[in-house]
Amino acid sequence: MRIKVLGASGSDVPGYHLSSFLLNNKILFDAGGITGSLSFRNQQKIEHIFITHAHLDHIRDIPFLADNLIVSGKGKSIKIYSIKEILDDIKKHLLNHRLWPDFTVIPDVQNSILRLEIIPEESPILIDGYKITAYRMNHTVPSVGYLVEKDGQAFFYTGDTGPAKNSWKKLSDKKLNALIIEVSLPDKMKELAIKTGHLTAELFFEALKMFHHKPERIFITHIKPFYRKQIEKELKKFPEYRIKILQGGETIKF
Template sequence: MIIKVLGASGSDVAGYHLSSFLLNSKILFDAGGVTGSLSFRAQHKIEHIFITHAHLDHIRDIPFLADNLIVSGKSKTIKIYSIKEVIDDIKKHLLNQRLWPDFTVIPDVKNSILKLEIIQEKAPFLIDEYKITAYRMNHTVPSVGYLIEKNDKSLFYTGDTGPVKNLWENFSDKKLNVLIIEVSFPNKMKELAIKTGHLTAELFFEDLKFLNQRPEKIFITHIKPFYRKQIERELKRYSGYKIKILQGGEIIRI
């Protein structure tokens, strides 16, 4: 697996891009920072988008990606996947003909630029030999994370989440090669993190105790840039883990 980090920031500020992870050029996980990170040619290679939840920083570039594709004059359909609540929110609040044109019917229903696909939790399915499974996360809106498996390699991407002790029970027999998980706030903001469905370093490592097998590598995403240095210091306390804070433009190889 080759994952290009298009964006991994918890805030949209100069020099940072919002959450977007591209798997082998064709499969995108979240779409917060796509069009500002990829060339037109690279955007046209995208075929599938898996959305964790419908907050704007994770779906913002869906409309702009669709617009870029249609003005290019090249016929293409991109499938967007998530659980029903998330798909409903995208349709109702984003592609609603008022906030943005409904690209699920443009240029017509049969040949639409976007197609919305509802998936079920804990029901794996195959795309390009990747087995992808959605698991419910703990956030302020309906949200899932995605387990991606191919051959003997595995990656779990949480999207936004607060503590999810029950989640790790699903992985009791799995060895995660890579865990991409959010840590948005420093430890001193624990109450705000819990209230808003996010993690601090302390909350994350308390949660990780419930995972039977330690992930080989842990990548931290969705840090609020204002608190980056403080969160970096707090993460360094956990020296027994291979931890790296992600930035846009990086490549993860599994």
């Protein structure tokens, strides 16, 4: 598998892009940092977008991507997948003809630029040979993470989440080549992290204890850049894990 990190930041500041992970050029996980990271030609290659939740930093570029595609005049359509609650929020609060044109009915319903596809929780769907399964996570709004499997390889992307014991239990027997997991705040802000549905390094390592198989590689995302150095120090307390903090522009291969 080949995952291009378009963005992995928990804040929109110069030099950092918001959450977006592109699998083999066609399948995108979250859409916070597409149009500022990909050429127009590569934007046109995207066919599927899986959304973890409807917070703006994870969906912001959906409208701009749709706008770029419609002005190209090539009749391109992209499917956006998530559970019903999340897609309902996107439809109601983003693609509502007021905040932005509703590209699920433009140019018309049959030929719309965007198509919303409801998927069930914990029941895999097959896209281009990838088995993709949504698991409920713990955030302040409805939120899921995605398990992606193909040819004996697997990774899990959490999106935004606080402590999620039930989800970790369901995933505990999975052998993961990669775990892409958020750590947004330093340990001193543990209470705020729990309140806002995020992880600190301490909470992250508590989650790792629930896995029966140690993930081969762990990639940290959604760090608030203001606390990056402190979080880096806190992550180094557990050298037995292969941990890397992600930056936009990198590529994960396994």
